[in-house]
Amino acid sequence: MEYKDYYSVLGVDRKATADEIKRAYRKLARKYHPxxxxxxxxxxxxxxxQEAYExxxxxxxxxxxxxxxxxxKSGQEFRPPPGWQGGEQxxxxxxxQFTEEDLGGFSDFFANIFGARxxxxxxxGFEGFGQFKQRGTDQHAVVSISLEEAFxxxxxxxxLQIPEIDAASNMHSSVRTLKxxxxxxxxxxxxxxxAHQGGPGAGGGQAGDLYLEIDIQPHPFFSLQNRDVYLTLxxxxxxxxxxxxxRVPTLGGPVGLKLPPGSQSNxxxxxxxxxxxxxPHPGDQYAIVQIxxxxxxxxxxxxxxxxxxxxMPYNPRKDWSL
Amino acid sequence: MKKRDIVIxxxxxxxxxxxxxxxxxxxxxxxxxxxxxxxxxxLAPAPTPVTKREFDVDELQRIKTVQRLQRDLEINMxxxxxxxxxxxxxxxxxxxxALFEKHLMR
Numbered sequence: 001m002e003y004k005d006y007y008s009v010l011g012v013d014r015k016a017t018a019d020e021i022k023r024a025y026r027k028l029a030r031k032y033h034p035x036x037x038x039x040x041x042x043x044x045x046x047x048x049x050q051e052a053y054e055x056x057x058x059x060x061x062x063x064x065x066x067x068x069x070x071x072x073k074s075g076q077e078f079r080p081p082p083g084w085q086g087g088e089q090x091x092x093x094x095x096x097q098f099t100e101e102d103l104g105g106f107s108d109f110f111a112n113i114f115g116a117r118x119x120x121x122x123x124x125g126f127e128g129f130g131q132f133k134q135r136g137t138d139q140h141a142v143v144s145i146s147l148e149e150a151f152x153x154x155x156x157x158x159x160l161q162i163p164e165i166d167a168a169s170n171m172h173s174s175v176r177t178l179k180x181x182x183x184x185x186x187x188x189x190x191x192x193x194x195a196h197q198g199g200p201g202a203g204g205g206q207a208g209d210l211y212l213e214i215d216i217q218p219h220p221f222f223s224l225q226n227r228d229v230y231l232t233l234x235x236x237x238x239x240x241x242x243x244x245x246x247r248v249p250t251l252g253g254p255v256g257l258k259l260p261p262g263s264q265s266n267x268x269x270x271x272x273x274x275x276x277x278x279x280p281h282p283g284d285q286y287a288i289v290q291i292x293x294x295x296x297x298x299x300x301x302x303x304x305x306x307x308x309x310x311x312m313p314y315n316p317r318k319d320w321s322l
Numbered sequence: 323m324k325k326r327d328i329v330i331x332x333x334x335x336x337x338x339x340x341x342x343x344x345x346x347x348x349x350x351x352x353x354x355x356x357x358x359x360x361x362x363x364x365l366a367p368a369p370t371p372v373t374k375r376e377f378d379v380d381e382l383q384r385i386k387t388v389q390r391l392q393r394d395l396e397i398n399m400x401x402x403x404x405x406x407x408x409x410x411x412x413x414x415x416x417x418x419x420a421l422f423e424k425h426l427m428r
Contacts, residue, residue, distance in 0.1 A: 183335040
């Protein structure tokens with residue numbers, strides 16, 4: 001098992017006061033709280049943080065931890081010193097103390113120093129506490145789909161690891177096949193609850209639930225805002241100036257778009273009802289005009305631009321009055 | 323390993339709403355707590371008596387978020403409501419920024 005440096009997790013000195021530890025914890029808790037954090041691995045970081053604080057805020061646990069000495073490095077292979085009794089003195093309190101289901105398991109290191117928990121959670125119900133009944137943990141899975149699949153609807157099949165308890169009350173995970181029907185017009189982040197398909201309960205408790213969440217993958221051309229679809233529409237200067245009929249891709253297939261004369265870059269052209277399907281009405285598609293300037297490579301091409309400058313004097317910076 | 327053949331069928335078009343009792347059970351909360359969430363605007367107000375109201379899974383997740391914020395960050399209900407509002411705004415802004423970067427800033 002790996003040694004955990006709780007002081008470095010909280011970024012405090014080994015001699016830090018209780019107040020300093022609390023302040024450091026609060027600050028980092030705001031940074032890594034999985035509900036608000038945009039940091040990578042926020043969940044793991046937050047778990048680590050809670051484990052560190054669980055030990056360092058409690059004078060008894062902190063003393064026991066300090067007794068391991070300060071020569072250990074984080075991640076170093078750790079074996080408790082000979083005659084280590086730490087686990088025993090904390091074992092009694094564990095029943096009430098650590099029952100928060102969505103804390104998940106603390107590390108093996110923590111379990112070894114301060115008494116087991118974590119993977120023992122389900123087993124505890126069968127052994128120690130006769131009356132103990134616990135609901136299984138909720139499981140979460142992301143259903144990743146393409147924008148086309150969200151538009152057309154789709155059926156996705158994938159494999160899922162779900163914890164299970166066998167006859168000998170050992171926890172292990174089993175593979176289950178999940179077949180998900182997704183209707184046309186599925187939305188980003190949409191959740192589905194599958195009752196009692198999560199982790200198994202203990203001591204006769206019900207199984208937890210399985211939550212699915214739709215994640216629509218980014219598309220090379222289209223983007224999504226609610227039910228509206230956005231597309232960049234590259235046009236040539238003469239198309240923008242004179243107007244043009246342009247075939248434009250939409251999720252439902254190509255449609256004709258009438259670009260009016262005198263169009264400018266960043267102008268939004270609306271294709272009504274060509275966005276994502278939905279009630280009471282489907283979204284729209286917006287084509288954002290983007291004028292591309294053809295490079296003037298040959299002498300003749302340069303002359304065309306020069307002729308333009310002469311024939312239609314135009315100052316795009318007239319507002320600057322320099 | 324056993325039973326490789328369990329197939330779970332899930333259908334997004336048959337999303338079933340949650341009743342008040344179920345919502346309370348799943349969030350391990352209380353009717354008073356739900357009432358408070360409604361008063362702070364975290365859940366939409368009940369047009370009918372709250373006992374007859376139906377909730378969706380996203381509302382259940384909101385409740386769980388409030389509970390975690392209260393537990394982990396010692397935030398009170400007004401603060402949690404504010405955090406949720408700001409998170410919604412943040413999400414919207416991120417979608418807009420992504421749009422802007424993809425289609426306008428080239």
